[in-house]
Amino acid sequence: MNRMKPFKDLVVVKFGGASLASPNLIGKAARSVVDVVKSGRRVVVVVSAMGKTTDELLGTTQAISSGTISPSHLDEILSMGERTSARIFSASLESLGLKAAFLDPSDPDWPIVTDNAHGMAEPIVEVCEKKVPEALGPLLEEGVTPVLPGFVGRSSDGEVTTLGRGGSDLTAFLVAGALGSETVVLVTSVGGIMTADPKLVRSAKKHGQLSAEELASLADSGVKFIHKASLRYLKEGTRVKITSYLDEDLESEGTWVQGSLPALVVEGRPEPVTALVLAGRGMQSVRKALNCLVEFSSSGEIKLIGSIVNSNSIVAYVENGIDGEVLERLHGSFIEEESALGVVVRSDLGCVVVKGAELSERLGILGKVSQPLASDGINIHGVLTLGTNFTVFVNRDSVERAVELIREALRKEV
Incomplete structure (x- = not known):
């Protein structure tokens, strides 16, 4: 017909x-x-x-x-x-x-x-x-x-x-x-x-x-x-x-x-990910850390994926590694703040992105993601969430396996 x-x-x-x-x-x-x-x-x-x-x-x-x-x-x-x-x-x-x-x-x-x-x-x-x-x-x-x-x-x-x-x-x-x-x-x-x-x-x-x-x-x-x-x-x-x-x-x-939103997509990002921890004491250090991240992101010297903030410190996830000279200047700028404690770098990470129109309305979806990774011995370094998508950071050599496990866990919804 x-x-x-x-x-x-x-x-x-x-x-x-x-x-x-x-x-x-x-x-x-x-x-x-x-x-x-x-x-x-x-x-x-x-x-x-x-x-x-x-x-x-x-x-x-x-x-x-x-x-x-x-x-x-x-x-x-x-x-x-x-x-x-x-x-x-x-x-x-x-x-x-x-x-x-x-x-x-x-x-x-x-x-x-x-x-x-x-x-x-x-x-x-x-x-x-x-x-x-x-x-x-x-x-x-x-x-x-x-x-x-x-x-x-x-x-x-x-x-x-x-x-x-x-x-x-x-x-x-x-x-x-x-x-x-x-x-x-x-x-x-x-x-x-x-x-x-x-x-x-x-x-x-x-x-x-x-x-x-x-x-x-x-x-x-x-x-x-x-x-x-x-x-x-x-x-x-x-x-x-x-x-x-x-x-x-x-x-x-x-x-x-x-435009539209996908039902559910699970994909590993090919770029290596570096975690920057800007640690301090109190909101003054957090404000300084945010200013540093905005400054270096705006100049294109780092490419920010996202960050996790509490009342003392920030963990920032950025694409690829950080040039030594850039890190030197970022560190110098941050520790100008009296309450700043220091900068810690971890550069062996990768990430898996899960996105979909109804993620925030699916009960227990983070548990469905984290449980199979834990059972397989994959440690989650951090998770960024925003309603219709979340990003899971794991060791870079675990990204491919993490994608497989998450897709399998969510196979009824992908």
């Missing part, structure tokens, strides 16, 4: 729960979709549950079941928030004169097929990429606007599943990728990605554009403008705009996000 042509003119719009929290907001959201269709573009709508519906369903279920409900039964209940939302939003579009159709997991051609992990189901991407165009393509060709409940899937044996945190974003990204859409709009409670939480920092400003990796590093703060795990379903070439339901329409300015 020939693959359907990509819908380059297609916009996939996901409305979050806050944007559907009242009849007035639902009407406003529906009118914004009608405006896009009237401009000559096609739209697929993905909806979250209205307002706090999912929290209310979960709270009520937990209260009456005392925790005895099965995961499959719970998924059936929680899915009703999005499934109801899709029906209401479709009706709202039709009331405005737009041809619309909602899809439901009970439909024979439901396109979001997952594994059986209730509550945290993973889509079977290759199946979804076949079924999404088959289910939605004919509707789009006929001028119908499809409305899908986000967060909801169906296992290969026909059970309703839910996709966990960020599930509606995931649905939108998966649908966009399968249909060849170049644009996804996430309508949320924020008008874009800010440089800080505006509730805490009055001078916070909005970013105009970010890469997926940059977004993921900001998301480590716990701000729920997007869930990192969903970013691995975002295809290269698809741009995402994060905007607010308070804006006038879907054309309003927001923050654009480009």
Whole structure:
């Protein structure tokens, strides 16, 4: 069967729960979709549950079941928030004169097929990429606007599943990728990605554009403008705009996000690594050490990979060795500080980089990495972590073996 042509003119719009929290907001959201269709573009709508519906369903279920409900039964209940939302939003579009159709997991051609992990189901991407165009393509060709409940899937044996945190974003990204859409709009409670939480920092400003990796590093703060795990379903070439339901329409300015994050990658870096320990007493020595590292990194005399800091000292990891003359000057600069104790160098290290969209949301992942290395007699010199990636430093002659062991330990997730 020939693959359907990509819908380059297609916009996939996901409305979050806050944007559907009242009849007035639902009407406003529906009118914004009608405006896009009237401009000559096609739209697929993905909806979250209205307002706090999912929290209310979960709270009520937990209260009456005392925790005895099965995961499959719970998924059936929680899915009703999005499934109801899709029906209401479709009706709202039709009331405005737009041809619309909602899809439901009970439909024979439901396109979001997952594994059986209730509550945290993973889509079977290759199946979804076949079924999404088959289910939605004919509707789009006929001028119908499809409305899908986000967060909801169906296992290969026909059970309703839910996709966990960020599930509606995931649905939108998966649908966009399968249909060849170049644009996804996430309508949320924020008008874009800010440089800080505006509730805490009055001078916070909005970013105009970010890469997926940059977004993921900001998301480590716990701000729920997007869930990192969903970013691995975002295809290269698809741009995402994060905007607010308070804006006038879907054309309003927001923050654009480009690029994607891998599910999980484990790789050894070929460069030798040197560890510099700048030891001292108290924060004065730490400040001096930081100044030295910034100065020598900025001049290109050392290439900093990362550092570990406590209240007395810094361990800095740098690529390759350190020239003797450079080390002499760095040492001299550091010990000018009265509280500095000295500089220690270790130059026989290498590193393994583990990166992926959902590392920070996988429980016990550092333990899964460290345990097999310890069992194999490989000592970990240090670990740098930042949400979507971490770097493990080991003896350089152990890097290849460490990569093998970590890949094996995480084989279900790589």
